[in-house]
Amino acid sequence: MAKRVTLAEVAAQAGVSPITVSRALRRPDTVQPDTRARIDAAVAALGYVPDPAARALATGRADVIGVLIPSATNAVFTDVLTGLYDELSETRFDLQYGITRYEPATEEKLLGVFLRQRPAGLIVAGIDQTPAARRLLERADCPVVQVMETGPDPVDMMVGFSHHDAAAAATRHLIAQGYRNPGFLGARMDPRTQRRFAGFRAEAEAGGVFDPERCETTPVPSSVGGGAALLRALMTRRPETDAVFCNNDDLAMGALFEAMRMGFPVPERLGICGFNDLEMMHAAEPALTSVRTNRFEMGVRAARMIRARLDGRDPGPALIDLKPQVQARRSTGGPS
């Protein structure tokens, strides 16, 4: 094991006091240029790296940004992570992740784990924290960003979009394309899914084409296979269904394959619309319509807001709405 080099050793080598080395490293403009040069040389010569634990203890603050997401395997969240990572990887901040498994209680617990480290910032997915978690977030004396979603009452800052409105826009598209018997496919039915369903329902009702019997849902997590099963169940029960708004792209992909198996031409007999616009959607045959959500951008913006606040700069508006767009493709080309 390489021996640990301390500030004191660097200081001795540079012929200054430890505190001056500390300053030279953190606020280089507060030490004389030649002093700084001697210190830099000593740091390089000894291969000094600061001890994050010691710093955290002395400052009462860790250079860690905690991220709470429901799932590590759902592409929707990993895209946000990638955005965060991109924006933070060259800074002094480390990211630490917690996976809530869509369980509010787990989220609350992980929040406690993070908070005891006195993180520099906190990023949480969604707006559905428990009252206790919400209180913890409000009392956390660090910037907090809620991502994935916008809502009426930010804890601090927010980057996301309205799932209700996005689903409504997709539904509007289906109706505009001429589908008159649209259905809904949903899995897991977590709060965001529910809000998408509400958007679908509101718009379908407005268009006079809503039928609760054409809504097929399951509490199970979504998957391609699950989408296939849901579509089969729906088409068996309600054969008049001529389009489906799927709660996410996996379900839509499964619906496409099942439509093939059932011999329903897409889009003529059945229109299919997904949600999130993962890369695979445009490559499918036929290409699948979806709602493009700016997940990577969400991560980048969230990281930037936190950085701005920590650096004392203006973080800009506290609520950023990254409006999604319906990517119309062949799978919703209209009924024949």
Added chain:
Amino acid sequence: MAKRVTLAEVAAQAGVSPITVSRALRRPDTVQPDTRARIDAAVAALGYVPDPAARALATGRADVIGVLIPSATNAVFTDVLTGLYDELSETRFDLQYGITRYEPATEEKLLGVFLRQRPAGLIVAGIDQTPAARRLLERADCPVVQVMETGPDPVDMMVGFSHHDAAAAATRHLIAQGYRNPGFLGARMDPRTQRRFAGFRAEAEAGGVFDPERCETTPVPSSVGGGAALLRALMTRRPETDAVFCNNDDLAMGALFEAMRMGFPVPERLGICGFNDLEMMHAAEPALTSVRTNRFEMGVRAARMIRARLDGRDPGPALIDLKPQVQARRSTGGPS
């Protein structure tokens, strides 16, 4: 901000010295039952949570397990993460991730970042570390597990499989099914991809069916759209190709869609085999053959090995080979 409660305050409340509280928390069997009870009550009453930074500074060791993976969006790695998480979430250990972006230099740098925290353990993807990174790992005085892959020269412990052999098995399957002009589709071409290609090549040559002109690769990261493009290029240049071994499932899915567009029936005109066996493979139409890799299990095992070592238990064999299996499905049903 909730005021921080310290060990000393708990000690005062319980009428013991701070060090006894520390012991009661870390090794409950070393304090009297009634003392312990008083301390537990005080901890609960005050809502005490230990400060990880102070502990790390005092012990010279952080309860953090560092994980280095190439990508946060590739399902292959996130499945491993989920396994790790499952096994470690109820322990005192936190996971900290670093994304190497498939760049050895980034891996080396992140290793330095992790090491300065004196992590309790380290998990790295693959066996292709730079010499400097390898040296760092060897000198790290903590358990190290290389995951995703097996190789001849473990730094410490290893959980994975032979990508060469797995690809060879898939190729053997194609040949056994009667395909005589198999091709290869590959993207990114990182070291693991290269070894899969080598496995394909070795087996195809052994069967007398290898043709380098039937290998279509790109340095670009893999995607469904990319798989479609690769298949189109291959079939245009080498129309006699009657099957493709795709380096991963995204490419296979893209190849399937492109085969549809080109009017090639799968599996009669074109057999398709993927790699990893993501969930979507079984749900496709036709269902896609793939090589099932035990990614979740890899994460679980890696975490267990590290825990065993840290707890002084026997970690079992230092090298675990989680042999993948070819999941034969309709997409390789054989040529007509």
Added chain:
DNA sequence: TCATCTAATGATAGCGCTGTCATCGTAGCC
């Protein structure tokens, strides 16, 4: 009964760093 051992608890010091205030020297000014 007394030395000896063991289990339980405590006192002390220090992990590596930074916040706070003190000190020093020098420039600028009347």
Added chain:
DNA sequence: GGCTACGATGACAGCGCTATCATTAGATGA
């Protein structure tokens, strides 16, 4: 020339915890 003001550097203490050794009380045995 003497004063203030300010920039650069340093001394000191302490963040919250644990390693180490010391101490105490009780158990054990001759």
